[in-house]
Amino acid sequence: MFSMTLFLATRNRHKTHEIQKILGDAAVVMDLTGCPHLPIIEETGTTFTANAILKAEGISRHVGGWVLADDSGLEVDALQGEPGIYSARYAGPGYSDLENRRLVLKKMDGIAKAERSARFQCVLAVAREGKTIALFEGSVKGSVAMKLQGEGGFGYDPIFIPDGYHETFGVLSQEIKNTISHRGHALEQFKKWWSIEKEK
Numbered sequence: 237m238f239s240m241t242l243f244l245a246t247r248n249r250h251k252t253h254e255i256q257k258i259l260g261d262a263a264v265v266m267d268l269t270g271c272p273h274l275p276i277i278e279e280t281g282t283t284f285t286a287n288a289i290l291k292a293e294g295i296s297r298h299v300g301g302w303v304l305a306d307d308s309g310l311e312v313d314a315l316q317g318e319p320g321i322y323s324a325r326y327a328g329p330g331y332s333d334l335e336n337r338r339l340v341l342k343k344m345d346g347i348a349k350a351e352r353s354a355r356f357q358c359v360l361a362v363a364r365e366g367k368t369i370a371l372f373e374g375s376v377k378g379s380v381a382m383k384l385q386g387e388g389g390f391g392y393d394p395i396f397i398p399d400g401y402h403e404t405f406g407v408l409s410q411e412i413k414n415t416i417s418h419r420g421h422a423l424e425q426f427k428k429w430w431s432i433e434k435e436k
Contacts, residue, residue, distance in 0.1 A: 240434050241266060245277070245295040245305035250390035255306070258414050258423045262430060265304075274298050284308060284321060284359040285371065292363035301364070304426070308358035308418060310392045312340065312380055314347050323392065337384065337395050344380055352380040356396065358418035360426055370429055374421030389413060 242263040244252055249269060256265040268274055277294040281287040284307040292305035309323030319326035319340065327335040344352060360372040378398040386394050386406025394406030398416055405413050414420045 240264075241301060242430075243267075243295065243299050243301060243303045245291040245303055248390075251306060254390075254410075254414065254419065255304075255423065257410065258420055259427065262427055263434075268295070271299075279307070279321070281307075282321070284357055285361070285373075287321060288359040288361035288371070289363075289368050292361035293366050293368055296363040297366040303363045305361045305363070306358060306419065306422075307361075308356065310340070310354055310356055310396065312344070312352075312354040314351055314353075314380075315340070315343055318343075333391050337392055340380065340392065341383065341395060349379070349382065352382075354378055354380050354396065356392075356418040358422045360422045362426070370426075370433075372422045372425040372429070374418040374423070374425070376416055376418045376421070 240263050242265050244255060244265050244267040246252060247268045249267070252265055252267040259265065274295060275298070277291045279287040279290065281290055288305045288307035291307065292303050295305070296303040307321070309320055311317045311320050319336070323336070325331070327339045355375050355377045358374045361368055362370045376398050378396050381395045381397050381404050384394045385404040388407065388410065389405045394404050397404050401408060405417070
């Protein structure tokens with residue numbers, strides 16, 4: 237049985253579904269898709285942490301209760317850390333996940349398999365009434381695939397191969413991804429904190 241509602245500061249339904257799946261019955265997750273009156277928070281920060289805080293605090297000024305914000309992205313060593321905080325808009329405003337993925341692969345063209353190291357980073361910020369209460373971080377190392385693989389997941393999943401595996405997150409099951417992913421690691425920390433905090 238769901239014990240408490242957690243408001244997620246996103247309009248990305250893929251992200252909402254993934255977070256609800258990982259949290260299980262620890263909370264019922266609601267997002268911004270049904271709240272068109274709420275503002276779009278500009279991600280003007282220079283780090284994942286700064287942007288997560290901006291979104292969590294910004295939305296928590298307009299809704300009651302707990303607000304969780306996720307800022308995450310892919311960092312590719314051969315691209316000097318790009319796309320990084322610009323992961324969701326790497327190909328430009330309004331471009332799709334597929335176009336973002338294709339741009340990374342285009343920029344990586346000719347780079348050997350051994351030189352394609354990368355990582356997914358995630359920062360979660362929890363806020364209430366405009367104030368950040370807690371922060372959680374997670375990461376997963378891996379490499380950029382030579383080509384698109386699979387149609388599962390979202391974002392850069394079809395081009396990211398986590399260390400210890402030979403397939404991308406686009407091919408691996410949701411259960412495996414949720415166990416080893418950057419977001420999964422951060423959410424596990426959050427769940428431990430949440431189980432204590434919600435009883436206060």
